[in-house]
Amino acid sequence: MSQEIRNIAIIAHVDHGKTTLTDGLMEFAGLRDEGASMDSNALEQERGITIYAKNTSVTYKGTKINIVDTPGHADFGSEVERVLRSIDSVLLVVDAQEGPMPQTRFVLKKSLELGLKPIVVINKIDKPAADPDHCEELVLELFLELGATDEQMDFPVVYAIARDGLAKTKMEDEMKDLSPILDTIISYVPVAKSFKEGESLRAQVFNLGYDNFLGRLAVARIYEGEISKGQSVFIKHKGESTKKGKVVKLSSYEGVRQIEREKAYAGDIVLIAGLTEISIGDTVTDNENSEPLPAINVDEPTVKMQFLVNSSPFAGREGKYVTSRQIGERLEKEMEINVGLQVERKGEIYDVSGRGEMHIAILLENMRREGYELSVSQPKAIIKEDSGFKTEPFEEVTIDVPAEYQGSVIDRLSNRGFVMQSMVPHENQVRLLFEGPTRGLLGYKNQFTIDTRGEGILASRFIEFRKYAGEIKKRQVGSMTSMVNGKALGFALFTLQDRGELYIGAGTEVYEGMVVGNTSKGEEMVVNPTKGKQLTNFRSKSSDDATTLIPYRALSIEIGLEIIQDDEFLEVCPKSVRLRKQNLKESERKKENKI
Numbered sequence: 001m002s003q004e005i006r007n008i009a010i011i012a013h014v015d016h017g018k019t020t021l022t023d024g025l026m027e028f029a030g031l032r033d034e035g036a037s038m039d040s041n042a043l044e045q046e047r048g049i050t051i052y053a054k055n056t057s058v059t060y061k062g063t064k065i066n067i068v069d070t071p072g073h074a075d076f077g078s079e080v081e082r083v084l085r086s087i088d089s090v091l092l093v094v095d096a097q098e099g100p101m102p103q104t105r106f107v108l109k110k111s112l113e114l115g116l117k118p119i120v121v122i123n124k125i126d127k128p129a130a131d132p133d134h135c136e137e138l139v140l141e142l143f144l145e146l147g148a149t150d151e152q153m154d155f156p157v158v159y160a161i162a163r164d165g166l167a168k169t170k171m172e173d174e175m176k177d178l179s180p181i182l183d184t185i186i187s188y189v190p191v192a193k194s195f196k197e198g199e200s201l202r203a204q205v206f207n208l209g210y211d212n213f214l215g216r217l218a219v220a221r222i223y224e225g226e227i228s229k230g231q232s233v234f235i236k237h238k239g240e241s242t243k244k245g246k247v248v249k250l251s252s253y254e255g256v257r258q259i260e261r262e263k264a265y266a267g268d269i270v271l272i273a274g275l276t277e278i279s280i281g282d283t284v285t286d287n288e289n290s291e292p293l294p295a296i297n298v299d300e301p302t303v304k305m306q307f308l309v310n311s312s313p314f315a316g317r318e319g320k321y322v323t324s325r326q327i328g329e330r331l332e333k334e335m336e337i338n339v340g341l342q343v344e345r346k347g348e349i350y351d352v353s354g355r356g357e358m359h360i361a362i363l364l365e366n367m368r369r370e371g372y373e374l375s376v377s378q379p380k381a382i383i384k385e386d387s388g389f390k391t392e393p394f395e396e397v398t399i400d401v402p403a404e405y406q407g408s409v410i411d412r413l414s415n416r417g418f419v420m421q422s423m424v425p426h427e428n429q430v431r432l433l434f435e436g437p438t439r440g441l442l443g444y445k446n447q448f449t450i451d452t453r454g455e456g457i458l459a460s461r462f463i464e465f466r467k468y469a470g471e472i473k474k475r476q477v478g479s480m481t482s483m484v485n486g487k488a489l490g491f492a493l494f495t496l497q498d499r500g501e502l503y504i505g506a507g508t509e510v511y512e513g514m515v516v517g518n519t520s521k522g523e524e525m526v527v528n529p530t531k532g533k534q535l536t537n538f539r540s541k542s543s544d545d546a547t548t549l550i551p552y553r554a555l556s557i558e559i560g561l562e563i564i565q566d567d568e569f570l571e572v573c574p575k576s577v578r579l580r581k582q583n584l585k586e587s588e589r590k591k592e593n594k595i
Contacts, residue, residue: 005192005267006185007221008119009068009083011111012093013101013459017123021093021162021181022056022069026255028165028178029058055207055219055269057253060182066253066269070107082280082296082339084110086206086221086269089189091181092118092139093162096130098457099138101398106461109146119184120157121167132159132171156184192267193223199266200287201225201233205278206296208337214249214273216336220284221269223293227284228263235275236283236292245284248274280339301342301353302393302438302462305360305561306377307331308349310571312580313485313511318573319373324348327374330367338363353382355462357442361557368557368574375569375580379561381438383468390468393438396421398431399448401456406430408451416440417472437469438462443562477501477518478525479565481581482510486530493549496527502552503579504529513584515568517552526586555579567592 010018057066068087070080084090090111094100100108111118120139122132136157143153158181160167166175169184202224209217227233229250235243251258251271264270272284281296309315309324316322321330331343331350341363342353354360357379364376384391397418401409403425409432410420418436425431441460448458480500490506502517510516516529553559555577560570564579567589571578583589 004063005066005194006063006089006189007066007068007087007192007267007269008089008091008185008189009070009080009087010091010093011070011080011084011107012123013095013098013103016093016095016098016101016104017160017162018093019069021091021121021123021160021178022067024162024165024178025058025067025181026056028182029060029255055253055271056256057269058182058255061186063186064268065182065185068269080107080110082206084114084116085296086204088116088192089185090116090118091121091185093121093123094135094139095127096122096125096132096135096159097127098400099135100142101459103459103461105142105146108142112143112146112148112152117152117188118155119181119188120155121160121162121181122157123160123162125159126161126164156188158184194267195226195265196224199225200290201227201285202290202293203227203270203272203284204293204296205272205280205282205284208278208280208339209271210333210336211273215276216278218272218275218278218282218284219269220272222264222266224266225286226263226265227270227272227286229261231286233275234285234288234290235278236285236290237279238281238292238295242288243277245275245278247272301340301355302382303356303360303379303442304351304353304382305379306349307352308375308377308569310373310375310573312375312514312571312578312584314509314571314573314576314578315373318575320371320574322373327372330370330372334363356438357558357561361561364557364572368572368577371574373573375571376561377569378564378566379442381442384465386465391465392468394435394463394466395438395441395460396463397434397436397441397458397460399434399456399458400429400431401452403428403430405452405456406432409448409456412444412447412451413440415473416444417469435463437466437472439469440472446559446562477520477563478523479515479568479579479581480517480519480525480527481586482512482514482516482529483526483586484528484530485511488516488529489532490549491533492527492529492531493552495531496529497550499525502550503555505552506549511580511584513581513586515579515581518563 010022012018055068057064068083070083092108094104122135124130125132158167158169159171165178167178167180168175169180203220203222205218205220207219211217229247231247233245235245250261250264252261252264252268258271283292307327335341335343340355344351381392399409413434417440418434421433421435423430423432448456488504488506488508488510493502493506500517500519504516510529519525557577560577560579564570567582569580569582571580
């Protein structure tokens with residue numbers, strides 16, 4: 001109860017080393033189990049990114065340090081915003097080679113607006129092209145640009161190689177372990193407000209979890225008073241009446257493990273079970289007349305798409321959960337914890353809105369792994385009406401690319417409605433900054449990889465809703481659609497591969513209306529991928545040459561969401577991802593096009 005507590009969040013752009021640093025701090029404190037990581041979700045481990053904000057704590061020199069590891073990808077920005085409301089300082093991790101990136105700007109801006117004083121960790125100082133001094137200058141410029149106060153500008157800097165568990169406060173120092181970071185936290189981060197006898201409980205929920213037995217779980221910061229297991233409490237939601245609830249179970253964090261507690265006090269971060277109707281930003285109190293804490297706002301979605309029952313000829317072959325009701329129940333469960341998601345039911349179709357393509361792709365990937373089978377439509381930017389004008393979401397896009405590829409990138413994005421804001425050369429690299437409509441970015445990332453031969457880095461962040469930018473011309477490939485049911489043959493695919501890119505290989509089962517590839521010239525083609533070689537009594541050298549197939553491009557959910565056309569569905573199944581026309585029959589598609 002008398003233990004000092006510090007509450008911090010680790011924030012950064014994607015892949016700058018937040019989770020590696022958190023894991024290293026736990027290991028240094030002796031709280032990391034063999035092989036355990038903050039990125040415990042299978043998708044997080046596969047992709048090397050943090051998707052869900054997570055809590056841990058370490059004890060150092062008698063002080064408990066609660067740490068929240070936050071996502072770095074822009075699509076999960078809503079996770080970061082609410083976490084920042086629950087802590088007292090942030091570790092801003094910046095890659096010594098890349099310097100500040102779009103999400104660095106986003107998370108730092110939110111931190112400064114909340115009055116937090118960051119500690120800057122310049123990570124990966126061992127990289128071949130690392131330039132810690134230049135990186136520090138860029139960070140300082142960013143603080144100035146974002147309107148930091150004099151107090152915020154006076155930030156401490158720690159240099160680190162988080163992967164090796166090493167840090168130092170001066171470049172000339174020798175590195176032994178991560179203690180310089182923990183020492184900086186203790187000397188710089190304010191002590192969390194401690195418990196005072198007779199003070200009413202006030203705690204605020206900043207994250208949600210779900211347990212199959214306990215239902216909704218609330219992760220909350222206790223600002224005043226104490227909370228006990230079995231206690232009756234009031235839940236105050238902004239603009240609504242007060243609800244009653246009972247604390248069934250109370251836990252706090254030790255490393256990544258949850259330790260059950262009988263009581264917890266002001267300053268700590270706890271996990272509360274039993275409050276089934278609680279939401280992000282709600283205040284938990286033991287006094288009905290207590291003032292609720294300031295509300296936490298979550299940014300609205302920018303992209304939407306439809307989820308519906310899979311109606312293809314292969315429907316039900318792989319999935320365990322295939323009905324509209326089962327899909328709806330799963331989406332309801334997701335909304336328990338995924339506050340950046342919105343779902344609206346329209347008959348048998350669900351309109352799902354999220355923060356970006358990746359936000360929804362992660363949900364789809366989790367669903368397919370759980371045995372769900374469904375179809376989804378093309379992602380579209382959310383268009384709104386505001387004072388008689390159409391508005392749409394705009395993005396800021398930062399691109400690091402070798403100088404030789406800058407022309408094609410500028411050309412592509414200009415055609416997609418983006419306006420270049422700045423161009424900064426650095427040795428043989430160029431950093432380009434653009435602003436433009438989210439619509440223009442949908443389906444572009446794959447083209448960007450091709451244009452830059454995989455050497456470019458593209459990062460984006462949502463800015464705001466602005467006036468509708470008008471029509472956007474995107475160079476689109478056409479679809480190669482099967483006219484028959486059957487098994488694709490190597491001979492047929494060999495004749496088709498010259499017309500574009502294939503999504504299937506020899507032996508793949510196909511059906512009428514299934515998209516088997518794209519056409520490079522943009523025309524719609526109806527093809528027969530099951531066609532075999534004509535057998536004759538004559539032999540010729542050219543016709544008997546072995547057919548050599550170019551490796552095809554296997555569809556994943558993300559690739560599918562990028563290339564899907566307006567008249568198509570992406571079929572998401574536990575083992576397969578297919579692209580198909582919404583109307584499977586060619587004759588009916590032709591009729592639709594005439595109308």
